[in-house]
Amino acid sequence: MSSLRYGDVVEIKLNRGTENQKSPHRYGVIISADAINDNLKTVIVCPLIDAKEVKESRVGVTFIPNHIIGVERDSLAFSLQIKTISKDRIVKRINSVPRNYMGQIKKSLYAVLDLA
Known part of the structure; x- marks a missing residue:
């Protein structure tokens, strides 16, 4: 899959599965820089979880x-x-996260990784 960009929402296969076994899918936001996305066979994603599952x-x-x-x-x-x-684990691109939400994700990453 080409032309994946920072901020893209993608559907991801969680595990490889077999031909007869359907692999579960999840969503994630690409957080790796476009230079990495364009030149490597990998991307870094921040998983999206169902907001109702968090108590x-x-x-x-x-x-x-x-x-x-x-x-x-x-x-x-x-x-x-x-x-x-x-x-290879990306099934499809869904949408893009707006800039203001990406700013919030970036702040969250800075806090979690102690980059501030």
Whole structure:
């Protein structure tokens, strides 16, 4: 998959599975820089989790309403669980996260990684 950009919302295969076994899918936001996205076979994603599954306040999350990014449910970008994944695991691009929400995700990443 080419032309993946910083801030893209993508659908991701969680595990490889077999031909007869359907692999579960999740959503994530690409947080790696475009220079990396253009030149490597991997991207770094911040997973999106269902906002209703979180019962208490958490550090390292950014709330994103479903109508903003085009997924079924309101989501939390979960900065504590960033992952580097192969582009082969990306099923499709869904949408892009608006700049103001990406700014919140970036602040969350800075806090979690102590980069401030």
